[in-house]
Amino acid sequence: MASGLRMEETELRLGLPGGGGGGEAEGVKNSGKRGFVEIVDLKLQLQTPVGVQEAAAEAAEKVRRSPNHDSIVSCGSDPEKPSPPKAQVVGWPPVRSFRKNILSVHSDKGRKEEGEKSSSLAALVKVSMDGAPYLRKVDLKTHRSYQELFMALQKMFSSFTTGDYGSQGMSGREFMNERKVKDVLHGSEYVPTYEDKDGDWMLVGDVPWEMFVASCKRLSIMKGSEAIGLAPRAMEKCKNKC
């Protein structure tokens, strides 16, 4: 059946570079940032263990995707998916922009308004630490600030650290102080970094907490020496972004 006439080549496409047209040019109220739960969803899909796949499937059901093209493009690069998705076509499916926008506005709003109780989905990210024999996972949603996160990380990796932390003589109170922690960590062996949704490695602590949770894909506590080269680039990127 010759319905395979691919009209796509001659079709008008509107959209941002790197993807197909996601829909309307005017009136698109796109938050611009993908919700964190979607990141995790994509992340989970990349892992092969069966248990994780099931979790991902469940997560996928609860995830409120915003109807923009970003998620489609990313999925396209996911090797797990059987077939590459089609490039988006203008005005298809035929849902009025108003409706599309309302749903995307609300999925964002819902996430913001409901805060912790938004979804039952955890924001689990892998945490790796140089020198540690295995990775850990931390649920970003259970923390409300960088302070809490650092405390959790310290607890998590305390068994792995050599005497470095100890030799610095850090007390619990000192650890609570974010800035001091960063200074200490910068000066010392370990630097907390994270990979954001664009795939770049960033220093933890630069952006507001919510933005961090939304964009963090994984954490890595690097040795200071390795992180030195990272910092300027990360700073620059932050400047361009923020």
Added chain:
Amino acid sequence: MREERSDMSEDEDGGGGVEQKERWGSSHGGGCCGSAKSRGGVWTDPPPPFSDQVLENVLENVLQFLVCRRDRNAASLVCRSWYRAEAQSRGELFIGNCYAVSPRRATDRFHRVRSVVLKGKPRFADFSLVPLGWGAHFSPWASAMAAAYPWLERICLKRMSIADDDLSLLAFSFPFFKDLTLICCDGFGTPGLAVIAEKCRHLRVLDLIEAYLEEEEEDEVVDWISKFPQTTTSLETLGFDCVDSAVNFEALEALVARSPALRQLRVNHHVTVDQLFRLMVRAPQLTHLGTGSFGPPAALAPQGDVMEHEADLVSAFAASSFAEITADELKPVIHHCHNLQKFWVLDTVRDEGLQAVAATCKDLRELRVFPLNATEDSEGFVSDVGLAAISEGCRRLRSILYFCQQMTNKAVITMSKNCQELVVFRLCIMGRHLPDHHTKEPMDEGFGAIVMNCKKLTRLAVSGLLTDKAFGYIGKYGKSIRTLSVAFAGDSDVGLRYVLEGCPKLQKLEIRDSPFGDPALLSGIHQYYNMRFLWMNSCKLSIRGCKDVAQRLPRLVVEVIRDRPEADEETVEKLYMYRSLAGPRNDAPPFVKIL
């Protein structure tokens, strides 16, 4: 009982507009109608003798009972006397295409109009297929009506571009103005709303449905809600869910409190659930409540007095088409809705939710299932199972709009047999060219069954993998079809030919991304004067074919829209053609070429 305006689809009522009564180049001859035509095509004979005038007066009194415009059109064709009488007694003016007739011509013919319905851009403009600035400006109509219809009470506009100045003109020109309904319009903002609120002291209806207001900076936004008269108002319907800017809630609450006639209220997403509740308390007489925001589903559940009237449940669910309700959340509520007639919902309720609807809502007339994720690759939460269930349970269904990712011919055939009352069948299988989910065959048989079995069908939208065979069915059986929407379907020119040759009642045909070319276009020459418009984009048309049509049909305006300057001159990306008494319009933007 006035019909629901929410979608202004004509398929539930009589079709035909002003333009149908004017002569279309073919003689209609006979009797005292004659063929005498002045330049403008309007009768400008000397006044009739007295006896005829008496007869006409009597006739007017009789004709005023004719409401349906098709009937009126027919009456106006009987003879000159009837033509005049009808013209004098027509109270509602319906213009299906604002470019089909000039405002002056309309106002010259009809002198006593109280209500105007005016439609502008083609429907595919809703899906960004019509570039900004294409046209459909309300201004010339506003001016003409301001001069001609001082007693005008109602205006309903669909897909028109309206300026704040136009709204201002309305507000100052029509002292008895009561109803303003704007559907999918754009170009105006809060200043326009403010003038309407302030000056139209008898306003009953202000209904903004999916309008695109102009973007306004914070300091540009006008507090229009506060502009309503401070006395008791006669407001019955207030809908502003599409207004992006926040409204002054205190003023809104006060307005609701002093509007005892308020029955329908739709607020925008800035109004929180708590605030909504406060409004509900203020206005226990509300029958329709909608919100642009969603909160926990519990908020939609019956609460107190408001929901004791079952009628409330009918329309409270209008809000739910934006709320992501699951089947479990829906079931306990829908269980009580035995009288539900109109239900719009997101597909998050899944087939299971639809089964619950089918089990209870035996009187359902209109169902719309929208996709949460309006993308081709999205999961799709409803399927053929839900459709079949609905068809089993809701035998009186008249109108359905269903978005899904998988469908089977079997389910569609089942619906065609169970739902004999179907007038509107719009099935959107979101993935392009998707075949029957089980058999992998095209969806020809399913849609074929629909046109074959649903004798009352006037509006059809097809999707999925379709061959020319499907169009063969449509041409053969779709004798009542007036509106047809086609996307990514068909194999060859033959498909379009079938439709153009087989569907005598066809009024509106919109096609995208289908392999129909010039020969197919030319096969419809006999039909185009009977239609309101034809839209085709991303098909296989060329300039030559379109010019050919334009030459052969002088009263047809053939617009070629090119919004990509680099595209070659020969191929026609977008074609919009429509019959018109007004000739080529003079407000066409540079990217529109009128052949």
